Amino acid sequence: DIQMTQSPSSLSASVGDRVTITCRASQSISTYLNWYQQKPGKAPKLLISAASSLQRGVPSRFSGTGSGTDFTLTLTSLQPEDFATYYCQQSYSVPVTFGGGTKVEIK
Amino acid sequence: QLQLQESGPGLVKPSETLSLTCTVSGGSISSVSYFWGWIRQPPGKALEWLGNIFHSGSTHYNPSLKSRVTISVDTSKNQFSLKVNSVTAADTAIYYCVRESVGSTAQPFDYWGQGTLVTVSS
Numbered sequence: 113d114i115q116m117t118q119s120p121s122s123l124s125a126s127v128g129d130r131v132t133i134t135c136r137a138s139q140s141i142s143t144y145l146n147w148y149q150q151k152p153g154k155a156p157k158l159l160i161s162a163a164s165s166l167q168r169g170v171p172s173r174f175s176g177t178g179s180g181t182d183f184t185l186t187l188t189s190l191q192p193e194d195f196a197t198y199y200c201q202q203s204y205s206v207p208v209t210f211g212g213g214t215k216v217e218i219k
Numbered sequence: 220q221l222q223l224q225e226s227g228p229g230l231v232k233p234s235e236t237l238s239l240t241c242t243v244s245g246g247s248i249s250s251v252s253y254f255w256g257w258i259r260q261p262p263g264k265a266l267e268w269l270g271n272i273f274h275s276g277s278t279h280y281n282p283s284l285k286s287r288v289t290i291s292v293d294t295s296k297n298q299f300s301l302k303v304n305s306v307t308a309a310d311t312a313i314y315y316c317v318r319e320s321v322g323s324t325a326q327p328f329d330y331w332g333q334g335t336l337v338t339v340s341s
Contacts, residue, residue, distance in 0.1 A: 113283075146327040155315055155331035156266065162324040199266060203326045207281040208268040 114138050114202050118211035124219040131187040133214045135200035140180045144204035147176055147185045150213075151196045159198075160185065190216070221246040223316050223332035231310075231339050237303040241316030241332060248297045249274040254319040257290060257301045258328070259312040267312075271319055272299055306339045313337075 115138035125131050143163035148156035158167050160176040173188045195218055200211040227239035256271030270280035272290045280288050292299040314337055318330040
């Protein structure tokens with residue numbers, strides 16, 4: 113199985129801050145990498161697919177980069193509604209696997 | 220607007236079989252562009268992919284569940300189902316049904332059900 117490692121596991125930030133979350137794959141996955149946002153009590157929501165393709169309706173302050181084994185999700189100018197847990201997910205091979213999550217909390 | 224809705228018992232006894240159904244509305248489960256799958260999340264933990272199914276019945280499963288999982292589809296009802304047998308407390312989780320977009324690069328899970336909590340306890 114491909115292991116997905118996210119860092120940090122949690123972070124505290126203020127409204128308006130720039131936040132970067134890293135996801136590393138245990139082997140190369142090209143750009144078969146998706147990012148999700150999950151708020152408490154809710155299902156995850158797809159933010160970015162194929163490492164950098166922003167989903168329709170997702171604010172442009174979200175962006176994704178990377179290929180191979182190293183990927184980043186960046187949130188510029190953090191907004192109150194962005195406080196949530198973020199997961200990366202690889203679809204390069206079965207079984208599909210997720211990172212452990214990064215919880216973005218209010219400082 | 221596509222919607223997915225999980226249904227099934229919220230409490231299952233150890234060693235018994237967990238059974239859930241996902242009803243798809245606002246779209247056809249027979250589309251060639253999508254797989255339909257199940258993902259679970261133990262309370263406070265990360266997400267785990269269980270498997271998926273195509274409308275033809277072709278399936279993929281997570282080997283970690285050691286053949287305890289079966290996913291089936293009923294195109295006449297626009298539903299697909301999950302069975303996990305020989306459950307233990309470790310199977311306690313929120314279970315989500317999802318749509319997997321085969322036509323998109325990286326095959327993301329673009330639609331999710333609201334999730335249903337299944338507790339394994341005697």
